[in-house]
Amino acid sequence: xxxxxxxxxxxxxxxxxxxxxxxxxxxxxxxxxxxxxxxxxxxxxxxxxxxxxxxxxxxxxxxxxxxxxxxxxxxxxxxxxxxxxxxxxxxxxxxxxxxxxxxxxxxxxxxxxxxxxxxxxxxxxxxxxxxxxxxxxxxxxxxxxxxxxxxxxxxxxxxxxxxxxxxxxxxxxxxxxxxxxxxxxxxxxxxxxxxxxxxxxxxxxxxxxxxxxxxxxxxxxxxxxxxxxxxxxxxxxxxxxxxxxxxxxxxxxxxxxxxxxxxxxxxxxxxxxxxxxxxxxxxxxxxxxxxxxxxxxxxxxxxxxxxxx
Amino acid sequence: xxxxxxxxxxxxxxxxxxxxxxxxxxxxxxxxxxxxxxxxxxxxxxxxxxxxxxxxxxxxxxxxxxxxxxxxxxxxxxxxxxxxxxxxxxxxxxxxxxxxxxxxxxxxxxxxxxxxxxxxxxxxxxxxxxxxxxxxxxxxxxxxxxxxxxxxxxxxxxxxxxxxxxxxxxxxxxxxxxxxxxxxxxxxxxxxxxxxxxxxxxxxxxxxxxxxxxxxxxxxxxxxxxxxxxxxxxxxxxxxxxxxxxxxxxxxxxxxxxxxxxxxxxxxxxxxxxxxxxxxxxxxxxxxxxxxxxxxxxxxxxxxxxxx
Amino acid sequence: xxxxxxxxxxxxxxxxxxxxxxxxxxxxxxxxxxxxxxxxxxxxxxxxxxxxxxxxxxxxxxxxxxxxxxxxxxxxxxxxxxxxxxxxxxxxxxxxxxxxxxxxxxxxxxxxxxxxxxxxxxxxxxxxxxxxxxxxxxxxxxxxxxxxxxxxxxxxxxxxxxxxxxxxxxxxxxxxxxxxxxxxxxxxxxxxxxxxxxxxxxxxxxxxxxxxxxxxxxxxxxxxxxxxxxxxxxxxxxxxxxxxxxxxxxxxxxxxxxxxxxxxxxxxxxxxxxxxxxxxxxxxxxxxxxxxxxxxxxxxxxxxxxxxxxxxxxxxxxxxxx
Numbered sequence: 024x025x026x027x028x029x030x031x032x033x034x035x036x037x038x039x040x041x042x043x044x045x046x047x048x049x050x051x052x053x054x055x056x057x058x059x060x061x062x063x064x065x066x067x068x069x070x071x072x073x074x075x076x077x078x079x080x081x082x083x084x085x086x087x088x089x090x091x092x093x094x095x096x097x098x099x100x101x102x103x104x105x106x107x108x109x110x111x112x113x114x115x116x117x118x119x120x121x122x123x124x125x126x127x128x129x130x131x132x133x134x135x136x137x138x139x140x141x142x143x144x145x146x147x148x149x150x151x152x153x154x155x156x157x158x159x160x161x162x163x164x165x166x167x168x169x170x171x172x173x174x175x176x177x178x179x180x181x182x183x184x185x186x187x188x189x190x191x192x193x194x195x196x197x198x199x200x201x202x203x204x205x206x207x208x209x210x211x212x213x214x215x216x217x218x219x220x221x222x223x224x225x226x227x228x229x230x231x232x233x234x235x236x237x238x239x240x241x242x243x244x245x246x247x248x249x250x251x252x253x254x255x256x257x258x259x260x261x262x263x264x265x266x267x268x269x270x271x272x273x274x275x276x277x278x279x280x281x282x283x284x285x286x287x288x289x290x291x292x293x294x295x296x297x298x299x300x301x302x303x304x305x306x307x308x309x310x311x312x313x314x315x316x317x318x319x320x321x322x323x324x325x326x327x328x329x330x331x332x
Numbered sequence: 333x334x335x336x337x338x339x340x341x342x343x344x345x346x347x348x349x350x351x352x353x354x355x356x357x358x359x360x361x362x363x364x365x366x367x368x369x370x371x372x373x374x375x376x377x378x379x380x381x382x383x384x385x386x387x388x389x390x391x392x393x394x395x396x397x398x399x400x401x402x403x404x405x406x407x408x409x410x411x412x413x414x415x416x417x418x419x420x421x422x423x424x425x426x427x428x429x430x431x432x433x434x435x436x437x438x439x440x441x442x443x444x445x446x447x448x449x450x451x452x453x454x455x456x457x458x459x460x461x462x463x464x465x466x467x468x469x470x471x472x473x474x475x476x477x478x479x480x481x482x483x484x485x486x487x488x489x490x491x492x493x494x495x496x497x498x499x500x501x502x503x504x505x506x507x508x509x510x511x512x513x514x515x516x517x518x519x520x521x522x523x524x525x526x527x528x529x530x531x532x533x534x535x536x537x538x539x540x541x542x543x544x545x546x547x548x549x550x551x552x553x554x555x556x557x558x559x560x561x562x563x564x565x566x567x568x569x570x571x572x573x574x575x576x577x578x579x580x581x582x583x584x585x586x587x588x589x590x591x592x593x594x595x596x597x598x599x600x601x602x603x604x605x606x607x608x609x610x611x612x613x614x615x616x617x618x619x620x621x622x623x624x625x626x627x628x629x630x631x632x633x634x635x636x637x638x639x640x
Numbered sequence: 641x642x643x644x645x646x647x648x649x650x651x652x653x654x655x656x657x658x659x660x661x662x663x664x665x666x667x668x669x670x671x672x673x674x675x676x677x678x679x680x681x682x683x684x685x686x687x688x689x690x691x692x693x694x695x696x697x698x699x700x701x702x703x704x705x706x707x708x709x710x711x712x713x714x715x716x717x718x719x720x721x722x723x724x725x726x727x728x729x730x731x732x733x734x735x736x737x738x739x740x741x742x743x744x745x746x747x748x749x750x751x752x753x754x755x756x757x758x759x760x761x762x763x764x765x766x767x768x769x770x771x772x773x774x775x776x777x778x779x780x781x782x783x784x785x786x787x788x789x790x791x792x793x794x795x796x797x798x799x800x801x802x803x804x805x806x807x808x809x810x811x812x813x814x815x816x817x818x819x820x821x822x823x824x825x826x827x828x829x830x831x832x833x834x835x836x837x838x839x840x841x842x843x844x845x846x847x848x849x850x851x852x853x854x855x856x857x858x859x860x861x862x863x864x865x866x867x868x869x870x871x872x873x874x875x876x877x878x879x880x881x882x883x884x885x886x887x888x889x890x891x892x893x894x895x896x897x898x899x900x901x902x903x904x905x906x907x908x909x910x911x912x913x914x915x916x917x918x919x920x921x922x923x924x925x926x927x928x929x930x931x932x933x934x935x936x937x938x939x940x941x942x943x944x945x946x947x948x949x950x951x952x953x954x955x956x957x958x959x960x961x962x
Binding site: 126130131132133135136137139140141142143144145146147148149150151259262263266271272273302304305306307308309310311312314315318319322325326 | 444
Binding site: 060157 | 675676677678679681682685707800826827828829831833834835838839840842843844845846847848863864867870871872886889
């Protein structure tokens with residue numbers, strides 16, 4: 024059975040367990056909540072997936088989300104225009120992404136170090152400018168992005184589906200997408216076969232940054248406020264989602280659909296813990312075990328495939 | 333073979349610049365008490381960074397060290413609070429750490445899981461157990477034996493620094509003067525050759541992770557002594573600091589190319605930067621930005637020098 | 641090098657309090673807060689700066705670069721001792737684990753004024769803070785009275801295991817004990833964070849079709865809960881704790897019922913004043929518990945001022961009341 028199928032099975036299993044444990048789980052309202060909560064993680068994880076596909080890593084996504092959200096918030100307040108604010112947030116995200124890309128391709132820094140250094144610098148700038156304050160109170164039209172509905176679905180969920188479709192088409196059916204997989208599988212071979220590796224790498228980091236910026240805007244709309252540290256708790260869940268979803272850190276294999284499943288699994292666990300009023304203390308343990316299970320299944324599947332070949 | 337053909341590495345220059353800068357602009361930075369503080373503050377990180385060097389040399393990673401340190405510290409504190417003798421409690425803490433290290437090794441070497449994922453998962457497991465055991469609270473009432481040892485001085489040198497020096501000496505000897513060390517270089521650089529020579533490379537590979545867990549336990553001993561309590565999340569993120577110290581010190585993430593003295597320089601550089609910025613009363617947000625810049629500049633120096 | 645440039649920049653920004661000769665005053669006070677992210681501590685820092693300016697002293701702020709880091713706060717204490725400030729105003733990241741730090745300060749003969757959260761050891765000149773249990777009790781009681789003593793409520797807890805959370809939840813539970821016809825449906829942690837409170841509340845709204853009141857252990861969580869209620873188009877009375885500006889705005893807008901006032905700004909003010917007074921050999925009470933006020937839409941006016949325009953109250957006006 025393909026690893027994607029295994030994961031889908033895992034999601035179904037979780038749903039069955041939760042339905043049996045809590046009468047509130049299998050309701051439209053709750054399921055929409057779960058999807059909406061998962062979409063916030065997925066938006067950030069989608070850009071990260073592209074980066075990891077290229078055998079890279081982006082540790083700055085949480086910091087990026089925070090700064091982009093705060094900048095968007097400040098601009099909306101200053102100019103009164105939602106559009107300009109959104110533009111500023113996306114622009115901020117992309118800029119950080121481009122800088123990451125340049126550090127990695129031009130200055131040849133390992134992605135771990137480059138994005139880790141960027142993480143600290145972005146937080147530094149964010150804490151300095153926000154000075155521990157919160158920016159809050161936004162127009163209702165803007166807040167619709169986070170809490171509104173369209174066609175019966177929460178808007179963040181629609182954004183998630185849109186990102187999934189666009190991203191999947193990009194990775195599977197465009198040349199650029201194929202090139203990214205190739206770079207992840209073996210960057211040297213890719214370069215030798217004529218792929219402009221540097222340009223593609225800058226592209227993936229820019230996209231990761233842009234998605235962090237977008238996620239920041241959605242967060243801002245959902246929370247109706249911006250603080251410097253809102254992205255901090257998101258880094259590990261985002262990485263976990265991508266990995267649980269089956270994308271390999273070595274690059275070259277994985278998918279956005281997998282990242283979505285990963286995000287859903289993590290959110291289901293949290294949702295279940297709330298519905299069953301289980302203490303938050305158990306969450307890291309459960310998340311860790313799920314991660315190990317998913318990786319174990321992947322590794323076993325890979326070995327089995329290798330032994331068959 | 334140990335790669336000793338290095339000119340003065342970039343990190344040494346960086347360290348020198350920082351020391352000069354802070355000595356000039358920071359009141360009493362270069363005073364004995366402050367330098368001792370830096371040593372104390374850096375010692376726990378060094379205990380983690382030493383095995384991390386070996387792990388990174390074998391193209392691996394251990395993200396669980398901070399959580400394992402926390403769990404070991406909790407175990408240590410709970411046993412002490414319950415009235416058990418210090419040697420026994422210490423043995424238990426070291427045992428817990430080694431156990432998790434072994435688990436990491438088995439997952440990575442025997443099962444073939446990618447180190448990032450395996451250790452990230454174990455981070456959650458260790459963290460979760462520690463939180464569940466303590467409900468997120470500190471564990472106090474550990475008596476005065478351990479804090480007393482932490483505060484003691486040996487020929488004028490604080491205990492933590494002594495431990496760090498001993499640890500460094502041990503690792504240095506292990507890596508550069510024993511067969512095990514040769515194997516470590518080989519596992520990262522040319523594993524096949526090792527296997528062909530009949531060496532059970534896997535066993536040594538697992539050993540490296542087990543040592544990492546053991547050192548996390550040792551770190552817990554120092555940290556619990558420093559805080560006088562055990563705390564489940566006190567060391568969260570330390571493994572990232574350790575990775576950065578190792579890489580900033582010159583060990584590469586690929587190619588099995590490692591330099592242990594560089595790790596010490598890396599740990600000291602981070603410690604000096606943080607301490608110096610505090611001594612100069614630099615605002616916290618600028619401190620945060622500086623740490624990011626340091627990391628990037630250090631690597632940049634290295635990569636520029638390599639190209640010239 | 642870039643790092644050097646950044647640091648030269650930092651020198652010009654961050655080198656206060658070195659020239660103290662000759663003034664009556666010029667004491668250097670080191671203020672320790674827990675993190676950069678929680679607005680509460682920003683108000684503490686502002687209060688401290690305000691008080692210092694009034695009294696002709698200077699303040700150095702110590703904030704861990706890793707938020708809420710025990711090890712870093714311990715290191716900061718060691719680094720601060722090197723600079724020999726006149727006195728310390730201290731909020732511990734953890735009440736037990738920072739005791740060795742206080743003991744180091746004691747050994748170095750640097751006086752410590754402990755504010756907001758008690759340190760459970762070491763010797764301090766004074767503790768000035770809120771009685772959190774009482775604050776939560778009064779605020780909870782206020783909400784339950786508004787419910788006329790009947791209905792369903794939920795509690796949003798803070799960080800699992802923290803003393804703040806434990807105290808506040810305990811206060812809420814005491815209030816609940818006074819109203820036997822009110823049912824506590826659930827008590828769940830949301831880590832004092834807005835986004836988590838939002839998620840937890842919207843999950844609980846699914847489990848329980850009837851929620852009449854939400855008792856949140858801080859304002860951020862209360863505001864997150866309000867967002868969840870709005871999005872689900874449900875109504876409930878919500879109370880928070882801390883008395884932040886954003887909470888007061890929410891009270892004005894009719895969204896938040898009330899907030900318990902644990903005014904960080906006053907902690908910073910009074911704590912710094914106490915430290916300076918001690919250095920000038922003026923009397924300082926060994927303990928000072930700020931009176932608790934439940935702020936609702938009838939009495940918010942005094943606190944509805946932007947922080948940079950607020951002035952510290954005078955020492956006599958506050959301390960004499962006790």
